[in-house]
Amino acid sequence: xxxxxxxxxxxxxxxxxxxxxxxxxxxxxxxxxxxxxxxxxxxxxxxxxxxxxxxxxxxxxxxxxxxxxxxxxxxxxxxxxxxxxxxxxxxxxxxxxxxxxxxxxxxxxxxxxxxxxxxxxxxxxxxxxxxxxxxxxxxxxxxxxxxxxxxxxxxxxxxxxxxxxxxxxxxxxxxxxxxxxxxxxxxxxxxxxxxxxxxxxxxxxxxxxxxxxxxxxxxxxxxxxxxxxxxxxxxxxxxxxxxxxxxxxxxxxxxxxxxxxxxxxxxxxxxxxxxxxxxxxxxxxxxxxxxxxxxxxxxxxxxxxxxxxxxxxxxxxxxxxxxxxxxxxxxxxxxxxxxxxxxxxxxxxxxxxxx
Numbered sequence: 001x002x003x004x005x006x007x008x009x010x011x012x013x014x015x016x017x018x019x020x021x022x023x024x025x026x027x028x029x030x031x032x033x034x035x036x037x038x039x040x041x042x043x044x045x046x047x048x049x050x051x052x053x054x055x056x057x058x059x060x061x062x063x064x065x066x067x068x069x070x071x072x073x074x075x076x077x078x079x080x081x082x083x084x085x086x087x088x089x090x091x092x093x094x095x096x097x098x099x100x101x102x103x104x105x106x107x108x109x110x111x112x113x114x115x116x117x118x119x120x121x122x123x124x125x126x127x128x129x130x131x132x133x134x135x136x137x138x139x140x141x142x143x144x145x146x147x148x149x150x151x152x153x154x155x156x157x158x159x160x161x162x163x164x165x166x167x168x169x170x171x172x173x174x175x176x177x178x179x180x181x182x183x184x185x186x187x188x189x190x191x192x193x194x195x196x197x198x199x200x201x202x203x204x205x206x207x208x209x210x211x212x213x214x215x216x217x218x219x220x221x222x223x224x225x226x227x228x229x230x231x232x233x234x235x236x237x238x239x240x241x242x243x244x245x246x247x248x249x250x251x252x253x254x255x256x257x258x259x260x261x262x263x264x265x266x267x268x269x270x271x272x273x274x275x276x277x278x279x280x281x282x283x284x285x286x287x288x289x290x291x292x293x294x295x296x297x298x299x300x301x302x303x304x305x306x307x308x309x310x311x312x313x314x315x316x317x318x319x320x321x322x323x324x325x326x327x328x329x330x331x332x333x334x335x336x337x338x339x340x341x342x343x344x345x346x347x348x349x350x351x352x353x354x355x
Contacts, residue, residue: 004053067112076101153243
């Protein structure tokens with residue numbers, strides 16, 4: 001069956017040895033910059049393995065290397081074949097087919113990076129030399145490896161629409177007030193590591209004069225996220241200088257940062273006539289329960305006596321009167337479609353308005 005073919009061990013060594021070396025230097029520098037911030041003796045950083053094609057057993061091999069933890073697999077866009085990577089048929093003949101790509105995100109420390117470098121050097125010098133039991137998939141991964149690098153600030157926002165949403169909002173309404181975002185952390189199976197990661201990210205938010213609104217952990221889908229309010233100076237810095245401009249987006253604990261906006265319904269039109277004020281209550285007033293995405297004006301004359309709001313978490317305290325609408329208020333847009341996308345394969349979708 002068709003499969004990807006790389007440039008071979010010698011060329012891979014020429015291409016990737018500097019990348020592995022740079023990776024170790026980044027990890028070593030990360031150890032210095034996090035001194036005093038974390039109790040870990042060997043702080044961790046997320047490493048990206050960008051492969052041509054896939055390696056189904058890659059995650060099992062990672063588990064065999066002390067200090068590595070498999071985090072996620074993400075499908076990349078197909079790329080045209082080049083002099084380095086092509087798709088070959090069952091007879092080993094190069095084809096013109098596009099080369100699929102896969103990104104594997106792995107948490108690593110310096111010791112694990114050193115072992116990876118040694119394994120890569122051993123494979124390069126003798127591709128047929130046996131690896132320890134369970135590590136053979138790494139040999140196949142080395143053969144298909146296009147790049148190895150840290151997960152970057154740009155990676156955290158590339159597919160989430162954050163920069164585009166911020167730029168549009170700044171253009172339309174200006175840079176005022178707090179800006180709410182969803183921060184998805186890399187899911188850690190270890191409860192202690194998960195709690196430590198959340199604490200460190202929350203500290204970065206507080207240092208930026210922001211606030212953590214809520215958090216969510218859903219182990220069944222390996223989801224861990226914070227809902228956060230950020231001050232406008234953070235948004236201004238990112239739009240002016242790029243994602244690397246603020247410490248929050250530079251944190252290796254964060255997978256994605258996405259804008260958060262309420263979902264709208266398609267094709268809503270303003271009512272031609274509002275119900276008369278002071279209308280009599282229906283003869284039969286059996287209660288009905290609804291989940292509201294927003295806070296209405298409960299004492300508006302049209303709603304008075306008809307609506308009881310249960311707000312145990314006191315969300316109302318965060319609403320201004322301008323943000324509240326009664327049930328018959330005209331919808332601010334004649335037609336709204338909610339476009340939903342998921343920044344990672346396992347997180348709930350982030351939704352934005354497209355008028």
